[in-house]
């Protein structure tokens with residue numbers, strides 16, 4: 197029985213009907229709606245000759261035992277952000293389910309290598325502010341101490357919310373056992389941006405996930421009365437921040453795929469009758485090339501110092517978070533290219549701005565690649581998130597081709 201992408205689209209709609217309201221998908225990890233999605237998915241798995249269990253971090257594993265112990269992993273996440281879309285994460289899982297069905301029927305339940313489909317726990321980090329929770333436990337990069345104290349908006353502790361779902365945070369890293377025999381990891385995802393729609397292409401090979409530098413930049417000037425302080429005598433912290441907000445567009449613009457964002461700006465005292473004495477800005481910089489990322493960071497720092505000086509202010513930087521760029525496996529990139537060529541007649545390679553579970557898997561040393569399918573209007577994390585149905589179907593065909601090619605690659609090269 198060949199792969200049946202129409203069934204994937206029908207199942208995505210089934211899941212949407214079960215776990216969305218008028219504001220969008222509500223499958224936030226560690227909530228009742230998320231558990232309902234997992235129960236629904238478990239019933240689908242029960243129709244297949246697979247072993248099914250949850251690991252110590254709540255990742256949901258289905259294993260189709262093959263002739264070889266070596267494993268091909270396919271993954272996605274059923275969790276969503278609040279008021280999210282119907283495809284982000286769920287497409288990956290349900291397309292993977294369809295590929296699993298195809299392997300089970302084609303090889304009478306015993307493919308040449310073991311095929312495992314994982315639904316990662318809490319990819320989004322929507323409730324506790326910690327993304328890639330389950331996959332970082334799998335990869336062994338998770339630090340329990342940093343996350344234990346997290347609480348949600350209602351003051352509920354991360355630890356307690358997880359326990360309600362049968363997950364003990366102290367045993368989290370035991371999820372690393374699932375890495376055993378993992379030979380490759382594949383993940384299909386919606387693009388969540390406008391690039392493929394602009395190019396008129398359905399699918400792309402993902403080169404890797406961009407590294408991120410994330411900082412708070414604080415400019416210090418002098419609070420002063422807005423009526424009595426002449427323009428020439430001001431030390432306006434907002435003026436320095438505003439110059440930087442425009443400069444980062446130029447800093448990013450020197451590189452084709454780089455992005456820089458000043459997403460938040462707070463002024464103090466923040467009243468209509470005072471010159472801004474202190475201004476806190478956030479900066480988020482991303483690129484796939486570590487040298488580009490380092491250069492953009494240096495340039496933003498030096499620009500902030502010269503703008504501070506021009507405005508008779510001072511500036512200080514504090515790092516919020518950073519992650520290095522993660523490049524996917526070169527041989528799997530080629531296989532992915534071939535699979536996309538075969539189903540759509542053309543291919544394209546692009547980096548991913550958003551992080552994905554695939555980044556954690558790749559950090560664990562497992563050969564990894566992702567493929568993107570076009571997002572309409574480039575919108576995601578919103579109820580209007582959408583992809584043409586013919587593109588969704590093509591993406592399942594492409595993932596299926598890629599899975600077969602990767603099985604051969606594992607047999608002959610790993």
Ligand SMILES: [Zn+2]
Nearest residue numbers: 284285319385
């Ligand atoms: Zn996602």
